[in-house]
Amino acid sequence: MPPSTMQDSYTSTPRKMKIDRSNYFGRVASRWHTTASARLLACSAVLLILTLFVMYRISSISGGIVEGGIIGRSVAAFKPTHEWELKVRQSCVPKRLEEDVMVVLVTGAAGFVGTHVSLSLKKRGDGVVGLDNFNDYYETSLKRARLDLLEKHGVFVVEGDINDETLLMSLFEVGQITHVMHLAAQAGVRYAVQNPRSYVHSNIAGLVNLFEVCKAANPQPAIVWASSSSVYGLNNKVPFSESDRTDQPASLYAATKKAGEGIAHTYNHIYGLSITGLRFFTVYGPWGRPDMAYFSFTQDILRGKAINIYTGSGGKDLARDFTYIDDIVKGCMRALDTAEKSTGSGGKKTGPAQLRVFNLGNTSPVTVPILVDILEKHLKQKAIRNIVKMPRNGDVPFTHANTSSAQSQLNYHPTTNLDTGLRKFVKWYLSYYGVGTDHRLWLGDREQIV
Incomplete structure (x- = not known):
């Protein structure tokens, strides 16, 4: 499906409405001043708006928020040599x-x-x-x-x-x-x-x-x-x-x-x-991404560390359309x-x-447990599996592509297929990091992505 159609008209100007601001704000104020809790809520709302405005201004003045997520770091002016x-x-x-x-x-x-x-x-x-x-x-x-x-x-x-x-x-x-x-x-x-x-x-x-x-x-x-x-x-x-x-x-x-x-x-x-x-x-x-499940699973299996295998609603296995x-x-x-x-x-x-x-x-979607089975075969090592309910963090239970x-x-x-692809990945992984090496991948507190 093509992306959603957006508005074609960019020239029209909305009509300006005349508002009796004194009467309007007077009516609003009378409602807000009815209770102490209402006044507190109003102050909180104002503070929130001011905070968001200040953050926006800081981001705008400094050149925005870079991919690492640091506010205040600007993109340096580029000068070709x-x-x-x-x-x-x-x-x-x-x-x-x-x-x-x-x-x-x-x-x-x-x-x-x-x-x-x-x-x-x-x-x-x-x-x-x-x-x-x-x-x-x-x-x-x-x-x-x-x-x-x-x-x-x-x-x-x-x-x-x-x-x-x-x-x-x-x-x-x-x-x-x-x-x-x-x-x-x-x-x-x-x-x-x-x-x-x-x-x-x-x-x-x-x-x-x-x-x-x-x-x-x-x-x-x-x-x-x-x-x-x-x-x-x-x-x-x-x-x-x-x-x-x-x-x-x-x-x-x-x-x-x-x-x-x-x-x-x-x-x-x-x-x-x-x-x-x-x-x-x-x-x-x-050469894949270390935050992906197959990658971090490989790392943890080799180090004898338990891996979390998420399940969906009703204990159903998650499935993905893994593409080499x-x-x-x-x-x-x-x-x-x-x-x-x-x-x-x-x-x-x-x-x-x-x-x-x-x-x-x-x-051809494959469940995550089968993915782990294949990794175990190519790594010649068993995984320590923790079955965990999938948290509400944006993941979906399955993907399956129609590529017609x-x-x-x-x-x-x-x-x-997944077996062939993972065999090639494991071969690269062992070569890149070294068999038996106590390699450490910097992931911070980030969990793997299925």
């Missing part, structure tokens, strides 16, 4: 001469999916430049290791924030970007309870800033961006189809991704940006390859532009 421009140009030079060659800006390039997509683009000869702010949501050492891998293959990754308009404009000017693969986001369902502002900063403000720069570029790039299967929220109809309702988000993360789809519709409608949204279903594999990273990358590449050109010029729309959204899943649209329009056909 000659050396920086040279690295961007070199990274953006295509190695193939075909007519359909691309120059792709990959945001979140040092992230899990971003690293794999960047390597795939570079391998086939497209120009690629990455952008990542290396926030500390999970261990930054893993992101730096991914960065080393990208640099070895000739991909230059700029360290910066997607809210930095000057930086983005410089990348477009120097790199001659034709396509954007927007994967930068604040990930995670449960972390939103601890740091909600980071999701607004990255997933909404960052997306708007990117679209603003893209709409002003000439020519405008085609955009593919990562939405999420989380947008289906409390929808009980399975498998999830793009035409299903997505107006019941179960988490703030899901709400920001749903908002992103609405924002994408607006920029497509007004400015002619060609935009494709991809709803990923539980991506896993080598290579299959996701193929879907991303096909989305880029089939993306039509944007139709705007200088920020003005000249005709209708392509707007799409696709599910990218494996279409992606199959027909993107020729998307996932080929890796």
